[in-house]
Every structure is written in structure tokens, then in C-alpha cells.
Amino acid sequence: MGLKMKKLGGMVMGVIIMTMNVGCGGVVSAANAGNFRSGYIISDFQMTDYNSMNEGEIQIFLSARNSCPNRDYGYYLQLSRKAGYTWHFSNGHFICLSEERFGDGEVIGVGESAAHIIWQAAQDYRINPKVLIVLIQKETGLITDTIPNDKDYRKATGYGCPDTAACSSQYYGFKNQVRRAAELFRVVMDGGWTNYPVGNNYIKYNPNAACGGSVVNVQNRATSALYRYTPYQPNVGALAAGYGTAPCGAYGNRNFYLYYEDWFGNIMGEAGYVPFLNPRYMILSRTVERVNPYTGAVVDVLPAGMIRRFTSKICVNGRWYYRTELMTNANSNAVIPAEAIVEAPQYVEFMNPRYLKLKNTVNRVNPYTGDVVDVLPAGMVRKYTSKIKVNGKDYYRTEAMTNAKQDAAILAEALMEMPTYEKITRPRNMELIKDVKRINPYTGDKVDDLPKGMVRKYDSRIKIDGKWYYRTEWATNTNADAAIPAEALKVMEEK
Numbered sequence: 001m002g003l004k005m006k007k008l009g010g011m012v013m014g015v016i017i018m019t020m021n022v023g024c025g026g027v028v029s030a031a032n033a034g035n036f037r038s039g040y041i042i043s044d045f046q047m048t049d050y051n052s053m054n055e056g057e058i059q060i061f062l063s064a065r066n067s068c069p070n071r072d073y074g075y076y077l078q079l080s081r082k083a084g085y086t087w088h089f090s091n092g093h094f095i096c097l098s099e100e101r102f103g104d105g106e107v108i109g110v111g112e113s114a115a116h117i118i119w120q121a122a123q124d125y126r127i128n129p130k131v132l133i134v135l136i137q138k139e140t141g142l143i144t145d146t147i148p149n150d151k152d153y154r155k156a157t158g159y160g161c162p163d164t165a166a167c168s169s170q171y172y173g174f175k176n177q178v179r180r181a182a183e184l185f186r187v188v189m190d191g192g193w194t195n196y197p198v199g200n201n202y203i204k205y206n207p208n209a210a211c212g213g214s215v216v217n218v219q220n221r222a223t224s225a226l227y228r229y230t231p232y233q234p235n236v237g238a239l240a241a242g243y244g245t246a247p248c249g250a251y252g253n254r255n256f257y258l259y260y261e262d263w264f265g266n267i268m269g270e271a272g273y274v275p276f277l278n279p280r281y282m283i284l285s286r287t288v289e290r291v292n293p294y295t296g297a298v299v300d301v302l303p304a305g306m307i308r309r310f311t312s313k314i315c316v317n318g319r320w321y322y323r324t325e326l327m328t329n330a331n332s333n334a335v336i337p338a339e340a341i342v343e344a345p346q347y348v349e350f351m352n353p354r355y356l357k358l359k360n361t362v363n364r365v366n367p368y369t370g371d372v373v374d375v376l377p378a379g380m381v382r383k384y385t386s387k388i389k390v391n392g393k394d395y396y397r398t399e400a401m402t403n404a405k406q407d408a409a410i411l412a413e414a415l416m417e418m419p420t421y422e423k424i425t426r427p428r429n430m431e432l433i434k435d436v437k438r439i440n441p442y443t444g445d446k447v448d449d450l451p452k453g454m455v456r457k458y459d460s461r462i463k464i465d466g467k468w469y470y471r472t473e474w475a476t477n478t479n480a481d482a483a484i485p486a487e488a489l490k491v492m493e494e495k
Contacts, residue, residue, distance in 0.1 A: 031261030033239045033254060037268075038203070039217045041257055042131070045271040047222035048189060049128045058129055059115035062098035062143065065263075070094040070146045079147070086150040094147045097136075102174040106154050117175050125182035127189075130264045132157070135181055135229075138255040157181040158229075163207050181229070188225035196227040203227065204250075205235040211248030226253055272314065273323065279311040281344040281368040281407070282322070288340040292333045293321045299334040307344055307368045307390075309407075344368060345388055347397060353385040355442040355481075356396065356415040366407045367395040373408040381418060381442045383481075418442060419462055421471060427459035429492040430470065436488040440481045441469040447482040455492060 053061065076089040088095040088109060095109075103111035112120075122129040137143040139158035153173070155161050159180040160171035171180055188194045196203060196218055204213035216233060218224050227233075230252030237246030238254055245251070260267045284306045290299045293316040309325040314335065321335035358380045364373045367390045383399040388409060395409035432454045438447045441464050457473045462483065469483035 031258045033234075033242055033258060035261075036234065036239055036254060036257050038214075038233045039223065040219045040268060041223045041226050041253055042260065043268045043270050044189070044220050044222045046260075046267055046269060047128055047131055047185065047225065048126055049130075049271075050122045050126045053119070053122075053129045055115050055119040058119050058133070059098070059113065061133070062115055065143050066096050066098050066146060068093055068096040068099050068146065070096075075147075079149075084151075087147060096146055096148055097142045100148075100153075100174075102153070104175065105173045106150060108150060108153060108174070112175065114174065117178050121179045121182040124179070125186040127182045127185045130260065131185065132178055132182060134256055134259045134263065136178070137259050138252060153177075159184070184229060185225045188228055189221050191221070194221075194224045194228040195231060196224055198224055201227075203231070203233045205238075206232060206248045206250050208248065211235070226256060230256070269315075273312045273328070274314065275312050275328075276310065279309060279325065280346075281307050281309050282341045283307050283344050284336070284340060285342045286340055288336055290334050290336050291321075293319075293335050294333065302336070309368070310341070313338070345390055347386045347388045347402070349386050349402075350384065353383060353399065354420070355381050355383050355418045357381045357418050358410070359414055359416050362410055362414040364408050364410050365395075367393075367409045368407060373406075376410070383442070384415070387412070419464055421460045421462045421476070424459050424461055424470075427457055427473065429455055430458050430489040431455045431492055432484070432488055433490050434488055436484055438482050438484055439469075441483045442481060447480075450484070458489070461486075 071093045073089065073092070076087055076094065079085070079087050086108075088100065097114050100108055100114060101111045102108055102114065102117060118129050118132050121127070121132060133143060135157050139161075140152050140156055142148055142152055142156055145152065154177075155167045155172070156174045156177040157180070158167075159177050161167035171177060196216075198218050198221060200215050200217050202213055203216045205211045212235075213233070218227065230250075232250035232252065234250060234254035235246065235248055238249035238251060240246065241249065243255065243258060257267060284302055284304055286304045287301065288304075289301055291297060292299060293314055310322045311325045312323045312328045314321050314323070320338035322338050322341055323332075323335045327334045358376055358378055360378045362376055362378075364376055365371060366373060367388055384396045385399045386397045386402045388395050388397070394412035396412050396415060397406075397409040401408045432450055432452050435452050436450050438450055439445060440447060441462055458470045459473045460471045460476045462469050462471070468486035470486055470489055471480075471483045474480075475482045
């Protein structure tokens with residue numbers, strides 16, 4: 001089951017790859033076969049997340065993948081002359097999987113929808129409907145096949161269809177195929193028999209033993225279940241080929257991985273809370289209930305406009321929930337639906353970082369929450385390098401807080417501009433008349449010590465608190481805040 005690729009008229013069918021929002025997967029990016037791991041193809045959580053899609057969501061997904069667009073009646077008449085095969089043409093177009101109805105056995109045209117059959121099997125055997133959808137595609141291509149026939153449906157999931165023999169008729173029929181596949185996966189997940197149990201197993205690259213194989217450390221039951229269904233692993237060539245073919249290749253488990261990643265993403269994702277890569281403040285877009293994601297029980301109600309720092313998230317039954325830093329630290333199951341949250345304003349870098357002075361004693365605050373971080377004295381001068389606007393007010397952040405990514409900023413209105421360096425009309429050489437400390441004139445911080453008698457060319461200066469400071473040509477060119485008090489310098493006589 002799973003070695004062959006779907007063919008029609010002797011040609012391998014094209015693979016339709018689209019991205020869409022599906023449950024917790026979000027907008028899924030293209031899969032990379034290079035990330036395939038023979039010993040851990042899919043997580044146990046993904047295999048058994050049976051509430052990841054409801055019946056309506058499954059139907060939407062099937063219709064989005066394939067809307068049965070083929071309306072070529074002449075081609076239908078041509079195909080119909082092929083003995084032993086039946087195509088379903090109705091309402092001016094070929095009926096594909098997303099619109100087909102299935103009865104018991106091989107009956108098509110009446111009965112249950114594919115979406116209902118997939119959903120019901122998922123519920124009855126507690127297997128992720130995404131797994132069943134991908135299984136159908138990788139075995140027979142029916143999800144995207146625009147002109148399927150009754151022979152395709154009879155072996156929809158490849159159950160009872162070994163790669164080296166004909167399919168067994170006792171398993172024919174779309175509903176039978178889907179339910180049998182789900183049942184097999186559930187048996188393995190419950191600890192039942194599997195040909196490649198968790199642990200080290202020699203797994204072949206192809207039914208042909210001459211193609212070789214390797215020892216694979218099967219790490220979980222879900223991966224073991226896939227190998228019971230398709231007992232081969234892809235070789236290097238098969239992985240390098242993407243959805244294509246390669247000498248001695250086997251494609252079932254590779255294609256399962258690729259389709260799942262392309263369509264749903266996160267094939268190896270586990271249950272539980274996941275930390276944000278970039279914890280950040282976000283705003284509630286509406287009044288919202290904070291709930292326990294597992295039970296749906298309401299914990300409390302939070303008002304629209306509230307800003308909090310969120311640091312972890314969880315996906316339950318196909319829905320993302322975000323958790324605040326406080327709740328994360330308390331390990332509390334009190335979360336907010338992701339759709340009720342929008343990004344808060346972010347800090348932006350100053351185009352021209354500069355020194356600013358506090359007009360008065362002022363509170364430095366978290367601009368998102370208003371919480372006081374510390375109190376700074378009037379007259380303090382610091383270099384400011386980033387800013388943010390929250391609730392219509394501008395806040396500036398010092399270089400130290402910017403570098404530390406601290407949410408500690410000062411209201412812009414509490415700051416005043418400092419003098420800036422001006423060019424000397426006629427740059428000239430000057431000599432130090434004493435040992436002197438070169439300092440940052442804005443803060444008074446020492447930069448380095450310079451010896452008496454040193455001569456340098458000075459070409460800019462600044463006046464702070466009534467005192468002049470001169471800057472060397474090198475310091476000017478590098479825009480360094482390193483200057484010398486004017487009283488320590490004398491102009492060299494020009495010869």
C-alpha cells in the first residue's frame with residue numbers, strides 16, 4: 001500500500017499544491033522533503049487529533065482542493081466506452097470526490113458524502129481526519145482527481161492492496177476503505193500488532209530486496225502505524241526528487257509527509273502549550289471570555305482594548321489560543337482565542353539616535369500597561385534610540401533599554417533636545433596643556449585618558465551647561481561622543 005503513484009493514461013498525474021488556512025496549521029508553506037525523518041514521520045498527537053476538523057471543515061477543504069471543474073462531455077462519452085469502468089457525469093460536469101455520494105460496497109451516486117464518511121471514521125476510531133485525507137491522496141490521488149471512476153473509489157485508501165499483488169475485493173468501496181484504514185491506525189496506536197514496532201527495525205527502500213534498506217529507529221506508534229500501512233522508507237534519491245520518482249524509490253511515506261506538510265503543516269507537532277518565539281504585547285480586539293481550552297469552561301471576562309504580554313499558545317480541536325505571561329508563569333489553563341487578539345504597536349528605531357534631557361523628575365513606565373518601572377531625576381541625559389506610540393502618546397526608549405529589549409520608556413513630552421555638535425569654522429591643530437580625561441559631554445562619562453602635550457586636529461565642538469567641548473577630526477568622522485573641555489586645549493601657532 002502506497003508504493004505506486006497515481007496514473008491516468010500512462011502519465012503521472014500533476015500534484016496541485018495550494019496554501020490555505022486549515023485549523024491550527026495557518027497558512028502552510030511548501031513542504032521540504034529534506035526534513036523527512038524516517039524514524040519520526042508524524043507525532044502521536046497529530047495521528048490522533050480526531051477533532052482537528054469537523055464535518056463542515058472537511059467539506060470546505062475537499063471543495064477547495066477540487067471543485068469538480070471538468071465539463072468536457074465529449075471526453076466523458078469517450079471514457080464511457082472503456083469496458084469495465086464507470087465515470088459519474090451530472091449537472092454538466094464530472095462528479096469528483098468533493099461532490100460524490102457513497103453507499104455500501106461499491107455503490108456511488110447515492111448515500112453519504114466523502115466528508116461525512118471521513119469525519120465519522122475519524123470520530124469512531126479517534127484518528128485525525130487530516131491523516132485520512134492525506135492517506136487518500138497519497139494512495140490514489142482522489143482528493144485532486146477531477147475525473148475519478150468507480151475503480152479508483154473501490155481502492156481509495158489502498159487498504160488490502162499490496163504493492164506486489166492485486167487488491168482484495170473484500171475491502172472494495174470508498175466507505176469500507178476509509179474505515180478500514182482508520183481502524184488499522186487505531187489498532188497500532190492502541191498497542192496492537194505492527195510489523196515495525198517502536199525501536200530499531202530494518203526497513204527496505206523498495207519491494208525489490210536488491211534496492212537495499214537501512215536500520216530505522218522507529219520512535220513512536222504513529223510512525224509505526226504508517227510503516228504497517230506502507231512498509232518501505234524513501235531512499236536518498238526519492239527524497240531529493242520531491243514528489244517525483246527515483247531509482248529504487250518508494251514514495252508512500254514520503255508523499256504522506258509531503259502532502260500533510262503542504263496541506264496542514266506541523267506534522268510532527270505535539271499537544272500542549274508552545275512558547276512564542278517572540279513573546280510580545282497584544283491587544284484584545286473585543287470583550288472576550290478567557291477559557292480553559294480543554295473544557296471550554298469560562299475563567300473570566302476581559303475587556304476590549306486590554307493589553308497584555310503573551311508568551312505561549314496552544315491548539316485544541318483545530319483552534320489556537322494564546323496565554324498571557326502571567327498565566328504561563330502560573331501554568332494556568334486560562335487562555336484567549338487567537339482571533340480575539342491583535343498585535344499591539346511595536347518599537348521603531350530612531351532614524352537619528354540622539355541625547356535627550358529630562359525636564360523634570362519622571363516615571364519610566366511600561367508604555368503598554370502604564371506600570372512604573374523606575375523613577376528618573378530631572379536633568380538626566382541619556383541617548384535615545386527607539387520609540388513607540390501607544391494610545392496616541394509617544395514614548396522614547398534609551399539605548400540601554402533598546403539593547404536589552406526592555407519595555408521601559410519615557411513620555412516624549414517629558415524630554416527636551418540637547419545641543420548638537422557644530423563644525424568649527426576653521427579646523428585647527430590644538431595641544432593639550434595638561435593630562436585630561438576625554439569624556440562624553442552629554443553624560444560626563446569618561447571615555448579615555450589623554451596625556452599633556454598631545455596634538456590633534458579639532459574640527460567640531462559642542463556647548464553644554466555653558467561649557468565648551470572640542471572634538472578631534474577622527475571623533476567627528478566616526479560620530480563618537482568623545483570630547484575635551486576647551487580649557488584643557490591651546491591653539492598651536494601656525495608656521
